[in-house]
Amino acid sequence: MTEFTATFAKQISCVNKQQWQAIFNDSYPFYQYSFLHALEKSQAVSSSTGWQPQHLLIHAENTLIAAMPCYLKQHSYGEYMFDWNWANAYQANNIEYYPKLLSAIPFTPATGKRIAIHPEFEQFRHSILALIVDVLGQTMEQLQASNFQCLFLDKATSDSLHEIGLLQRTDVQYHWFNRSYSSFSDFLGCMTARKRKMIKKERQQVLQHELSFIWCHGNEITEQDWINFYNCYQQTYQKRSGHQGYLNLSFFIELSQECTDSILLLKAINSKENVVASSLFFTSDTHLYGRYWGSLQEYDFLHFETCYYQGIEHCIKHNLQCFDAGAQGEHKISRGFEPVKLYGNYLIRHSGFKRAIAEFLAKEQRYHNEYIQSASSYLPFKSDN
Template sequence: MTEFTATFATQISQVNKQHWQAIFHDNYPFYQYPFLHALEQSGAVSSSSGWQPQHLLIHKGNTLIAAMPCYLKKHSYGEYMFDWSWANAYQAHGIAYYPKLLSAIPFTPATGKRIGIHPEFEKFSQSLFALIVKVLTQTLEQVEASNFQCLFLDKATSDSLAKLGLIQRTDVQYHWLNKGYSSFSDFLSWMTARKRKMIKKERQNLVQHKLSFVWCNGKDITKQDWSSFYSCYQQTYLKRSGHQGYLNLTFFSSLSEQCADSTLLLKVINDKQEVVASSLFFKSETHLYGRYWGCMKEHEFLHFEACYYQGIEYCIKHNLQCFDAGAQGEHKLARGFEPVKLYGNYLIPQPNFKQAIADFIEKEQRYHNDYMQSANSYLPFKTDR
């Protein structure tokens, strides 16, 4: 592997866009160069926000053959695989937990590849993984980071990293899976009568408010649309979390130009033609991803409609296979979202902490396995589906 060299880029703009895209060549939207660039250009991702880019690049000569989006983190916000208890344990023993090195998509708990490899070099993938782990181990020492984490990565890569000594962790989300439904009514027809009635009641409840739902593709989203969405986003974040959200209007507005093909905005409009709520989605050839929503005025069940039911209808209409509506939300089970397992991997240099974390993760995995079985029993579908 001596012919391969590893370097780090402290800004995605230091990497040639075409070279990056040649490695991350499918249409999963979140590791695309324009999306990562928009995060950094807007300042939402930066050293001052606690997300210092440290993108790992592997070259053969002048050819970029592998890469990993990576960040030096000063905190654990915006990650969604929680490690706060680990940070507290380190602190209790007088050891600094931050900075840590993280491969993830900022503020985006959506599964995808975290290591991109040029198609011509995929036959060297296992050797490249080993090189990457070696480089990361050395880098942790050089930058005095406590550990490396790779979050929401595909299972195949997670398994490969586990074989190289990175502890594999699991988590659970809820995704809607398209079984070839012809319409929303067809989807409901596979549910038990009680659950079908519940969803119809929730949707019917909104009729009295005379709301309309308008989908906008990225290139058609206007500055006013983004301004309205951002007001909704800030208002809802403020109510839920006490702050106005991790992302700014500059980032969102740039999506119409930089990520037009993958960005969707759902506007909820009242009979006075006012935007009262809005939801932001991204799409690939196979998936719909629900990311952010907000409302100016609360209506019962509006969240379910704008974040779940409208998305399901979009997937059926456009023949998308999966709807990932975001992290958490056990209430999704009753609405037809199924439990799916997620993966993360951890490189912990300190032997004592490595063993303690491994023990914690092993117990956590047993819980997730039991939970998956239990959660499936709460799905609303008929047993003969």
């Protein structure tokens, strides 16, 4: 019988990079060693920012055979499956909600594996998941953590965790899917006349500002490009949220050194050759992920152009199957982004709150099922598509 042992790594640099990559072995960009290392090296993720790494490692003898990026959290910022009401309810009952354990990619609401198992040990998946849940329960007791959360994970793993006792939660995002379009015009041709006209009008208004758009790939991005992007990012975050964003300039510069294969930077440049807006994207073999954007000047529909339409064109040109443009945004529906279901799982230590949260999640899931059905009826496509 193969014996497995579980340990926690206080930083990703304590983990053997080759062994980590052997189990997180696909092109999804956000659990790559290099991405997590850039977050930690730049101190955007650290105990001082309320994201203390606690990466869970499962070994068979000296071989890493499973892992889960994990953090001890002192707040709920930067997670995107919101639990503020739960924290308030705990506080109202004089029960500590923080710390909590969280498996997620910091500041990144993009679905992917959260628990990875080496292909040679897939036959032990059930035993490995059971061990992980057991270790998490013990660790929650030791740290006096109120709960464990696993967010934006793949449905198959979410269902498996649900089967062994974790609560399951759903949420909704809006993703664009490539239906073998040959061009952006081909994509528009599948829409009703009214929606097609709306999008053409929005794009035309951006063109009237005499803006041009330049894509930069990975190692083409200069330090000045990052400074320009960061100025856009900070200014837009300040306007929208009252703070300058979760990420620092050091993180973005680290990306140039660590993640060149998966990064795309889109620059919007005015007639004076000044950068007035930027959007940062990541790619996998199948997906485009829109992550951060910002602008220095206000232009009608520039956000839609830099964050949606340019991305759709890129997906069509490079035959990518899906465009995940980030969290929230019902306005995406009329622009061809379809509502999709997302998953999270929870291990709640307090028995009374576990029952209350389970009831809430059941109601929330019914609402999401009904919402997706209703929202899908507002998609802009012709009825024969």
